[in-house]
Amino acid sequence: MKKLLTLVFALLPSLVFAAGGSSVPLDHPNNDIRDKASLQNGAKLFMNYCFGCHATQYQRYERVATDLDIPLELMKENLMFDPELNIGELMTNPMKAEDGAKWFGTAPPDLTLVARVRGTDWLYTYLRTFYADPSRPFGVNNIVFPNVGMPHVLEELQGVPQPVWGKTTVGGEEVDAVVGVKTDGTGELSSSEYDAAMRDLVNFLQYAGDPVQVEREQLGIWVLLFLVIFTAVAFLLYKEYWRDIH
Template sequence: MKKLIVMLLALLPSVVMAAGGNVHLDAANNDLSDKASLQRGAKTFVNYCFGCHATQYQRYERVATDLDIPLDLMRDNLIFDKNAKVGDLMTNSISKEYAAVSFGAPAPDLTLVARVRGTDWLYTYLRSFYADPSRPFGVNNVIFPSVGMPHVLEELQGVPTKVYETRLVDGEEVQEYVGIKSNGAGELNADEYDEVVRDLVNFLEYSAEPMKLERQRLGLWVMGFIVIFFVLTVLLKKEYWRDVH
C-alpha cells in the first residue's frame, strides 16, 4: 500500500503539468449537430494540422458521409495525397523519425485527442499561443509551457502576445496575466479567429466519437423503454399480488 501511494505521489507532478496548471479553460460550446461548423473544421484541419497530425482511425469517406460532403468535393479539396483513395484512412506522410528530429517528439495522432484532453482544453490551447523568442519556433503556450509545435494558425490570428494588468496586492503592484492579444496582422479579427478554432475543435470532437449523437439518441430511447418497462412491471406485480393478502 505504501509503495502504491509513493508511486501516485511521484506521478502527480507530471499529471499537473499535463493539465496545464491552474489556467482557466474557456468553454468551447461545441455543437455536433452543426454540419456547417464541422465542414469548416474539417477544412481547417486538413489545411493547417494534417501535415503533421494524422487522424489515422477515421476514413475520408466516413468523414464525407457523416458531414454531408460530396465525395468528389472531398477528393478535390480535402485529400492532398494524389495516391490516396477516398476509402483510405486519414494518415499523412511525415515519419515519426523526421517529426522527432524537427519537433523533439513525434506529432501525436489527433483522432481521439478531444476525448483525452477535452474540448475546453483544446479550445483554450489553440487560443493561448504567444510570442516567445526563446523557443525554437518563436512561440510558447500558456496552458502547455515549452510547447514543441509552431503556432500553425498564426497567419489567421496574427502575432499573439501576453497581456498583463497591474493590480495592487497587499499594497504592492503585481503584474497579473489576463489573456492573449493579437497584433492585428492576421487574416481574421479576434471573433472570427475564435470561431475558426471552435469549428476545428468541433471537428476534433466529432473525430473522437463519430457516433456520439446517435449514441445519445439511442440512449434516450433506451431510457424511455426502461421507464415504460418499470411501470408495466409495477402494475404486473400489483396484479399478481392482488389476492395474496
C-alpha cells in the first residue's frame, strides 16, 4: 500500500504536466518500440535536452543500456554526465523541486510514466507545436498546452517556430487561433528531420513507461499457443475417455 501511494504522488506532477488542451487534433508518431536505433537516438535526445530538468527516476542506467543495446562503457561516457555515478543507479537529476518551482512556476515532473499518463500522440504533437510568443515568460507558447511554463529547449534543433493563424471552432463559434507552426529555418534539422527526432524521443518515453512491453507481448504469443495446443490435447483426451460410454 505504501508503494502504491508513493507511485500516486509521484504521478501527480505528470498529471499537472499533461493538463494542456485536449481538444486540439493530435498527430500520430507511428512509434515502434522494437526499433533500437530509434530508441537509442531518443535516449540521446532525452539525456541532452530534457534530463537537465526532467528525470526518469523509475529507470536505471544499466537497464536502459541493456534494453537498447548500448554498450555500458558508451553509456557511461556519453549519457551519464556525473562521473561519480554508478551504472546501476536510478536516472535522477540534481535539480531540487523547490528550485524548479521557483524557476518555472511548478517543479518539472518526472517523465518515466508520462507517455502512459498522457499518450504518445499528445507528446508527439506537444513537442512539435511550440511557437514564439513574446508575452510569455520564456518567449514561447504551445498549441496543445496553452500558457505552458516550459521553455522550448529543442529550439536549436527546430529553429524559431512562428505561429500560423487560422480559424477554429470554440464552443460552436468560429474564432482566430494558432492552428500550426512554421519554423524560420535556423534550426539544425529540417522540418522532416525534426519530426523524426521527436518520434524517436517519444519512442524512448514510451519505452520508459513500460520497458517490458515487447517481452510481455512475445510471452503472450507463447501463452496463447500453449493454450491452443492444450485445448486440442484436452479435447482429444475427452473424446477418448468417453468413446465407449453411451
